[in-house]
Amino acid sequence: MTVQKVEQVKHLPIKLGEVARYVIVPGDPNRVPLIANSLENPVHQGQNREFNAFKGTYKGTEISVVSTGIGCPSTAIAVEELSYIGAEVLIRIGTSGSVDNSAKKGEIFIATAAVRDDGTSKQYIPIEFPAIASHDLTENLIKASKALGIPTKIGICQSKDSFFGEVEPNRMPVAPYLENKWKAWQGGGVGASEMEAATLFTLAHIKKLMAGAVLAVEVSDAETVNNMTRIVLEAINYLEEDRNVE
């Protein structure tokens, strides 16, 4: 499937020609300037709803930072519209909760795949289809974290739609359903729980984009965000180097 390019999109504050090939996609619009601060010459391009957009460069490569808002519905809109205006590589930087305790508070988690506990990706492709990050991008994220000496955990994350269904499952009418599933994710080796990766990975695969995700486990302090940003920027640099070789 070839992605149709369009001039104007409905929700994002940017249009064709204004987005880089590489886009960092945090959930929080307020985190966009923090991430963009690590770029050379960051420019604020605008904000509409939860979609805040900056663009700058890193080691000469253009990079955009665009927030998705919380959850897979707004993430799908961001992914669709980013691809319409020319983006090709999408990397989520986000926060998450610990699931099976393999990833501990304060650690950085690189997601290879996601549990599709969301509603949005099912409106694209049947549930049997796996939500998987791009192998090549994930390989470069791992390589970058090693080169920078930033320890990470690697594994499967869970993407849910209900934040309070995770943190206060007992008060939900579907409490047994939530608890049974959570136990299954723990038994299956799921490391982190968040709210956007499943749709990001599924939709990116369908649209032949590259996608990956780097998640902070149970923290969102400036130093951790900065470390995640450094990993992502260096991974983009590696991808760009490989591209220039080929």
Add this chain to the structure above:
Amino acid sequence: MSNNDANDSKGGLLDTPIQYHIQLKKGDVSDFVILPGDPGRVEFIAEHFDSAELVADNREYKTMTGSYKGRSVTVTSTGIGCPSTAIAVEELANVGVKTFVRLGTSGAMQEYTRIGDKVIATGAVRYEGTSVQYMPIEFPAVASHDMVSALIKSAKNSKITHHVGIVQSKDSFYGQHNPESMPIAAELLQKWDAWVKGGVLCSEMEAATLFVVGSYRKLRTGAVLLVAGDQARQESLTKEEYTQNMSDSINMILESSLDIKEGE
């Protein structure tokens, strides 16, 4: 908790050193096993080792263990389908296998996946009944990142034409090859169309359960699928082409085994 101790509980019918179906015990196998579907392919695979001997042959599970360039390796057939594959993976894990690489044949699903190509699976569509008796369907059937990397490296070094991506695992062979004749034809055809649009590379019958059971039991998994047929083009490999391509795939997996440290 180590899931590898799952069957160590005392007192059951299965509580014996010799695993019930595969008829193997600790010491019979390497930590690295190649999993073809066909027991008739086991001997051919072992011919690519430097040495090999038959250690068990029961039902569809035939096992040979030997070495390749100084590394121990085992080959065990799974039989066709996810139910018998789950049994093989569980019992092999019980006797110490840590890395599982499936080697199978598949049907092309994309215009660019041609017969003779090798597909290195990063994940699998769970269109089968076994893995849902382990994990809810939302869980991704995903191969181990480091195994995929080792297979890609091996394929590149040997200049083997390969694709990296998602494959489809199904239970009904004839549901794929003759969907119109099935009472649920509409679902089969609509889902097939969705997988094709989703970029799924090829169709086979075991990878999804291998990957899901592997995640649960914390095993390293991967899969190499030789594209042997192409429904859309009505093409299939000749016997000679099949043998040569299977041989290339076996060598590719054996070379990748050298990147996996013994016992890890």
